[in-house]
Amino acid sequence: MKKxxxxxxxxxxxxxxxVVSLCLVTVLYYEAExxxxxxxxxxxxxxxxxNFVKYAGVAGLHHRSLARELKNIQVFxxxxxxxxxxTVFFIDLKILLWxxxxxxxxxxxALPVFSKKRNLRSISGIKVFIIAFVWAGVTVxxxxxxxxxxxxxDLLLEFLQRFLLVVVWILPFxxxxxxxxLEQLGTIPQRVGVTxxxxxxxIVLAVVVMVEFIKGAATLETKxxxxxxxxxxxxxxxxxKENQSRYFASFWVEGIPVLxxxxxxxxxxx
Numbered sequence: 001m002k003k004x005x006x007x008x009x010x011x012x013x014x015x016x017x018x019v020v021s022l023c024l025v026t027v028l029y030y031e032a033e034x035x036x037x038x039x040x041x042x043x044x045x046x047x048x049x050x051n052f053v054k055y056a057g058v059a060g061l062h063h064r065s066l067a068r069e070l071k072n073i074q075v076f077x078x079x080x081x082x083x084x085x086x087t088v089f090f091i092d093l094k095i096l097l098w099x100x101x102x103x104x105x106x107x108x109x110a111l112p113v114f115s116k117k118r119n120l121r122s123i124s125g126i127k128v129f130i131i132a133f134v135w136a137g138v139t140v141x142x143x144x145x146x147x148x149x150x151x152x153x154d155l156l157l158e159f160l161q162r163f164l165l166v167v168v169w170i171l172p173f174x175x176x177x178x179x180x181x182l183e184q185l186g187t188i189p190q191r192v193g194v195t196x197x198x199x200x201x202x203i204v205l206a207v208v209v210m211v212e213f214i215k216g217a218a219t220l221e222t223k224x225x226x227x228x229x230x231x232x233x234x235x236x237x238x239x240x241k242e243n244q245s246r247y248f249a250s251f252w253v254e255g256i257p258v259l260x261x262x263x264x265x266x267x268x269x270x
Contacts, residue, residue, distance in 0.1 A: 003069075009250050011073045012054070016046035018254055021261040022139035022162065028264055029158070029222060030144055037090035042138065044084035045099070049106045051077040094145045102134045125186035128174065132166035154215040161208050161226075168201045168208075168233055169256060172240040172249040179242060194242070201237040205230045225263045232256060 008014055020043050027034055051073060088096065109130055140159045174187045175194055181187055189197045209230050212218050236253050 007069065007072065009247065010069065011076050012047045012050035014251060015050055015254055016043045018257040019043070019046040019135070019139060021257040022135070023143050024261050025257070025264060026140050026143040026158070028261075028268070029217070032144055035143075037087050038095065038143065040083065041087040041091050041095075041099075042142070044080045044087060045103070045138075047080040048077055048084055049103070051080075053106065053109065092145065095142050098137070098141055098145065102137050105130060105134050125191070127185060128167055128170045128188065131170060132163045135166040136162040154217050157211055157215050161211050164204050164208050165229075165233070168204050168237060169253055171197055171201045171237055172244070172253045175240045175242060176244050176249050194240075198237050198240065202234050205234050205237075221264070221267045225260065225267060228263060229256060229260045232259065 020039050023039065023042055024034075026032070055070065055073065055077075091099075109127075136159050140155070140162050144155065171188065174181070175189050175197060178187070178189050178194070181190065183190065188200070192200070209227055212223050212226050233253075233256055236248075236256070240248070
């Protein structure tokens with residue numbers, strides 16, 4: 001069971017479900033039509049993209065001597081990429097064009113396009129914002145592109161909220177990796193320290209909640225659920241430490257979007 005669970009985490013299935021969950025939160029918020037192919041497109045795309053970023057360099061260096069788990073992840077990633085290509089034929093052209101932009105940012109994040117060793121990730125201080133921008137774009141913009149006659153007045157505010165939330169969700173990972181990250185990455189904990197990073201994260205969460213109260217389409221249930229998610233996130237951020245348990249960030253923090261979707265579905269069906 002532990003091997004299966006580790007594969008679930010390491011193969012990016014968990015993070016892909018988080019992406020799909022955030023997409024569904026947007027669908028529910030704007031009462032958009034559910035496109036099942038879009039969900040599969042996002043799931044396969046998230047697995048393919050994340051595993052490429054995480055393992056491409058390792059696979060290239062040690063292709064013949066890959067550990068069994070990494071080989072399994074490689075096979076699973078190929079399967080997911082095949083699924084991604086298949087779902088492309090069922091996706092609206094506008095969604096594909098926007099997806100190409102976010103996909104290009106992912107490639108620029110991982111590949112050394114600026115020089116032999118420099119990519120977007122290596123540029124000091126911008127890593128967290130690139131990830132947050134891509135997540136916000138994929139989970140807010142893509143689900144509403146095909147919506148007709150929808151009230152999208154709050155779309156920019158929704159994008160801002162999602163962007164800020166993802167930034168905060170990344171902080172436990174940056175604190176965890178503090179002892180491994182190179183100094184030139186210029187992560188938030190490297191620049192200001194662990195405790196100020198936690199305080200900054202909680203301040204950002206307060207901003208996210210306040211924005212919900214100025215959105216015209218926000219309802220009591222969306223405010224309540226977002227408030228719960230903000231509190232849960234704040235607790236995780238405050239409890240974050242450098243020597244955290246193996247699954248603290250990679251399972252519990254990364255699972256907050258799934259909790260958000262579950263709470264929203266639960267409160268809507270009460």
